[in-house]
Amino acid sequence: MTSSTDSAASMSFAADLLQWYASYKRSLPWRVNQDNAYAVWISEIMLQQTTVNAVIGFYNRWMERFPTLTSLADAPLDDVLKHWAGLGYYARARNLKKAAEEVVRRFDGVLPISVDQLMTLPGIGRYTAGAISSIAFGLEAPIVDANVIRVLCRLFALHGDPKTSSVLQKQLWHIAESSIPTGKARDYNQALMELGALVCQPSAPQCIRCPISRHCEAKRTGDPTVFPEFGVTKKWIEVTHVSCFVELDNRLLIVQRPLEQLWGGLWELPRVAVLSDEPVDLAAKRAVFETVGLIVDCVRPFGSIRHVVTNRKVSLHGCDATWSGEGEPKALACRQFAWVDAAELERYAISSPQLELLAHWRKTRLQPGLQY
Numbered sequence: 001m002t003s004s005t006d007s008a009a010s011m012s013f014a015a016d017l018l019q020w021y022a023s024y025k026r027s028l029p030w031r032v033n034q035d036n037a038y039a040v041w042i043s044e045i046m047l048q049q050t051t052v053n054a055v056i057g058f059y060n061r062w063m064e065r066f067p068t069l070t071s072l073a074d075a076p077l078d079d080v081l082k083h084w085a086g087l088g089y090y091a092r093a094r095n096l097k098k099a100a101e102e103v104v105r106r107f108d109g110v111l112p113i114s115v116d117q118l119m120t121l122p123g124i125g126r127y128t129a130g131a132i133s134s135i136a137f138g139l140e141a142p143i144v145d146a147n148v149i150r151v152l153c154r155l156f157a158l159h160g161d162p163k164t165s166s167v168l169q170k171q172l173w174h175i176a177e178s179s180i181p182t183g184k185a186r187d188y189n190q191a192l193m194e195l196g197a198l199v200c201q202p203s204a205p206q207c208i209r210c211p212i213s214r215h216c217e218a219k220r221t222g223d224p225t226v227f228p229e230f231g232v233t234k235k236w237i238e239v240t241h242v243s244c245f246v247e248l249d250n251r252l253l254i255v256q257r258p259l260e261q262l263w264g265g266l267w268e269l270p271r272v273a274v275l276s277d278e279p280v281d282l283a284a285k286r287a288v289f290e291t292v293g294l295i296v297d298c299v300r301p302f303g304s305i306r307h308v309v310t311n312r313k314v315s316l317h318g319c320d321a322t323w324s325g326e327g328e329p330k331a332l333a334c335r336q337f338a339w340v341d342a343a344e345l346e347r348y349a350i351s352s353p354q355l356e357l358l359a360h361w362r363k364t365r366l367q368p369g370l371q372y
């Protein structure tokens with residue numbers, strides 16, 4: 001796309017795209033009142049790394065518990081994490097809470113309008129700032145996310161790897177900004193993302209029902225999936241963790257992770273990464289000793305689950321153990337610890353993999369001898 005053709009081409013495809021969006025946009029809870037910048041912000045943060053269908057329930061429960069920015073700023077962090085539990089990438093929840101407190105302190109509790117000011121808040125980058133600024137306030141601020149990258153790279157057959165080429169990244173932001181039709185930023189930005197989500201999908205673009213197919217350069221090549229030209233695919237690292245289930249008088253030992261770590265502030269069964277050649281049961285003993293300073297006995301592996309965190313594939317093993325009651329537990333590699341029964345467990349913010357392992361543990365107790 002050359003600068004001389006910029007505006008004519010943009011105006012033409014943008015008009016077709018807006019017309020399609022008006023008829024086919026999904027009805028989503030955060031689209032009910034898009035003047036509510038707080039609601040737009042929450043939905044945009046939840047939608048990072050998470051699918052729309054998965055977000056809807058979390059979003060509704062969140063807005064019921066924290067209906068305003070001030071209610072979020074005033075809430076205890078534990079409560080915020082509890083309402084995030086299951087969505088993953090918990091730094092997002094901690095940043096939401098921190099940013100809400102900052103907005104109360106620096107902006108009298110009202111989210112700022114400009115992209116530059118929004119970007120001074122924790123957890124708000126250029127994309128999220130552009131989304132809030134354009135969707136809630138109608139400013140002509142561009143947004144470039146994975147869906148927009150895919151649509152624009154195909155529409156204009158743009159070469160280069162969008163992850164590594166700064167030239168291409170600049171070009172994408174420029175097109176996203178210069179193609180916004182005057183006064184239509186709210187709908188236009190959402191329409192681009194909606195097209196990427198519903199029609200111009202990564203491995204199976206539905207060009208036949210695409211409203212902008214007559215403008216699309218990639219379609220003309222015969223294989224639009226060539227674009228975007230992503231380079232080397234992500235390298236997965238395989239790791240093994242173990243969590244130890246220590247029971248005392250029908251209560252389980254759980255620990256709260258340090259805030260600065262992955263899953264910071266969440267609760268879990270004492271966990272460590274298993275060293276190469278280290279037997280899982282010994283690693284489980286070490287998990288309890290390093291976390292709260294207790295020596296446990298009769299360690300018995302009962303199964304494992306697998307989950308993915310960023311570029312790591314994690315095998316998370318579980319071990320049962322008993323504790324004689326000797327010694328005093330201390331919060332060593334954790335913020336605090338607690339002994340809780342099954343009913344109390346429900347009140348703690350616990351990550352999804354740990355909940356899955358807990359479910360396995362309960363099953364093995366109901367059916368002794370069952371192994372995973």
Ligand code: SF4
Nearest residue numbers: 200207210213216224
């Ligand atoms: S025509 Fe096909 S490749 Fe081009 S934008 Fe539409 S769905 Fe994507």
